[in-house]
Amino acid sequence: MVKRYNRLLVAFYVVTDALLAMWAFMLAYAVRFESGLIVVQKGYPPIEHYLQVLPFVAVLVPLAFQIQGVYRLRRGRSRVDDFFAVLIGSILAVVLGVVSTLYVQAYFASDAARSTGAYQVSQLVWALFLGFTVVFTYGSRETVRELLERRWRAGIGLKRVLIAGAGDLGRLVADRILQHRELGYQVVGFVDDRAGGDHIGYRGLPLLGTLGEMAEVAQRERIDHLYVALALDEHSKLLELMDAANRECIDVKVVPDLLQFIALRARLEDLDGLPVINVNDVPLQGLNAWVKRALDIALSAAAVIVLAVPVAIIALLVRWTSTGAVFYRQERMGLDGRAFTVYKIRSMYENAEDSSGPVWARDDDPRTTPIGRWLRRFDLDELPQFWNVLKGDMSIVGPRPERPFFVEQFKHRIPQYMLRHKVKAGITGWAQVNGWRGNTSLEKRIEYDLYYIENWSVTLDIKIMWLTLVRGLFQRSPAV
Numbered sequence: 373m374v375k376r377y378n379r380l381l382v383a384f385y386v387v388t389d390a391l392l393a394m395w396a397f398m399l400a401y402a403v404r405f406e407s408g409l410i411v412v413q414k415g416y417p418p419i420e421h422y423l424q425v426l427p428f429v430a431v432l433v434p435l436a437f438q439i440q441g442v443y444r445l446r447r448g449r450s451r452v453d454d455f456f457a458v459l460i461g462s463i464l465a466v467v468l469g470v471v472s473t474l475y476v477q478a479y480f481a482s483d484a485a486r487s488t489g490a491y492q493v494s495q496l497v498w499a500l501f502l503g504f505t506v507v508f509t510y511g512s513r514e515t516v517r518e519l520l521e522r523r524w525r526a527g528i529g530l531k532r533v534l535i536a537g538a539g540d541l542g543r544l545v546a547d548r549i550l551q552h553r554e555l556g557y558q559v560v561g562f563v564d565d566r567a568g569g570d571h572i573g574y575r576g577l578p579l580l581g582t583l584g585e586m587a588e589v590a591q592r593e594r595i596d597h598l599y600v601a602l603a604l605d606e607h608s609k610l611l612e613l614m615d616a617a618n619r620e621c622i623d624v625k626v627v628p629d630l631l632q633f634i635a636l637r638a639r640l641e642d643l644d645g646l647p648v649i650n651v652n653d654v655p656l657q658g659l660n661a662w663v664k665r666a667l668d669i670a671l672s673a674a675a676v677i678v679l680a681v682p683v684a685i686i687a688l689l690v691r692w693t694s695t696g697a698v699f700y701r702q703e704r705m706g707l708d709g710r711a712f713t714v715y716k717i718r719s720m721y722e723n724a725e726d727s728s729g730p731v732w733a734r735d736d737d738p739r740t741t742p743i744g745r746w747l748r749r750f751d752l753d754e755l756p757q758f759w760n761v762l763k764g765d766m767s768i769v770g771p772r773p774e775r776p777f778f779v780e781q782f783k784h785r786i787p788q789y790m791l792r793h794k795v796k797a798g799i800t801g802w803a804q805v806n807g808w809r810g811n812t813s814l815e816k817r818i819e820y821d822l823y824y825i826e827n828w829s830v831t832l833d834i835k836i837m838w839l840t841l842v843r844g845l846f847q848r849s850p851a852v
Contacts, residue, residue, distance in 0.1 A: 560593045600624060693741060701714070705775070715760060765796075766796055772809070
């Protein structure tokens with residue numbers, strides 16, 4: 373159920389976004405033509421021409437934000453997620469604005485309007501408008517976030533949470549909520565069929581009754597959200613809990629105890645009228661796969677051209693400081709478990725694994741050349757992999773590719789390890805930008821890789837690329 377509070381907050385955002393968009397548009401005009409900071413070579417368009425576009429801009433930004441999903445409010449959304457949602461929404465607004473004004477100018481404006489430049493907007497104004505819109509609308513959201521978090525920390529406006537299930541899964545839910553009080557949730561307690569035994573609660577949270585008494589407890593404690601965290605053998609009680617919660621207008625969130633079986637997004641399919649659940653569905657199929665491939669081709673082609681000179685300089689340094697080939701080829705496993713050849717700039721002495729066999733690299737690895745240690749420190753040895761992306765063996769963003777020798781070991785030891793091969797391997801990934809790279813926990817890397825596969829979007833890819841640039845200089849673990 374959409375709460376009245378959420379509707380009011382969305383309405384506030386829509387109105388403020390429209391007002392801030394108009395302000396950003398006129399400020400962009402003023403900076404471009406009135407400030408004197410930018411040289412004007414083609415004359416000064418009358419401000420009336422831009423005032424004609426202003427109502428369109430007021431509608432354009434909220435519309436683009438709606439398409440991007442900016443108005444889908446969700447507690448727990450990070451600041452980085454908010455920023456990228458606003459950024460992509462603003463870019464979409466500018467694209468729609470440029471296309472629409474050109475279309476109106478070409479097909480609907482009168483000859484007199486076309487001759488005077490009506491409905492034309494300077495490209496530089498659009499660029500400034502993009503920057504101002506991102507700053508203003510994201511700033512307004514940060515202001516609201518800070519005000520809300522202050523209220524929640526003070527105990528005002530909290531959503532009251534009841535957890536069905538006091539076992540390990542229910543306690544894990546309680547831990548996560550208690551660790552993030554800034555989300556505005558208050559755990560009231562548990563309901564569990566073991567309430568009559570010696571179980572008295574967890575971390576000061578009481579057992580308030582049995583599962584059958586959930587409706588009575590929810591009514592008495594004014595519950596807003598019910599988290600169902602039952603063990604696998606208790607899931608037969610889920611329908612009864614959902615039915616009781618619906619009668620009390622309580623939002624239900626199910627925390628599945630099926631992670632050992634379902635590691636990717638589940639999707640309902642139809643087999644001649646028979647519902648079938650696909651437990652390992654991935655969003656990177658069909659049109660999404662084409663979009664990602666187009667983005668990969670455009671960016672990798674640009675990278676190959678731009679990085680040609682830096683790579684040539686690095687190659688000369690590698691050749692000058694150690695004997696052996698400059699570029700290093702190695703077999704890695706990619707999409708659907710197929711092997712491919714990955715290209716790297718050699719960072720170790722030639723034949724480094726002749727005596728040891730395949731082993732993991734580590735900090736201060738003695739096999740690394742002096743220049744190679746510097747290359748690995750900044751991941752510059754990975755630059756030739758943009759050629760792998762252009763060829764189609766890899767993507768810019770995805771799980772890091774592993775050597776078949778290690779894959780054969782890990783797939784028997786780590787659950788769901790092979791699910792990471794549902795997508796192309798990447799130069800960078802969600803695990804890497806969160807610090808799980810090199811000689812770190814494989815289990816955590818798989819957890820982050822599977823999160824990426826399940827939640828893929830163009831926005832997430834752009835976010836990971838940005839975080840790679842921002843955090844890359846501070847990563848010290850060697851890549852493998």
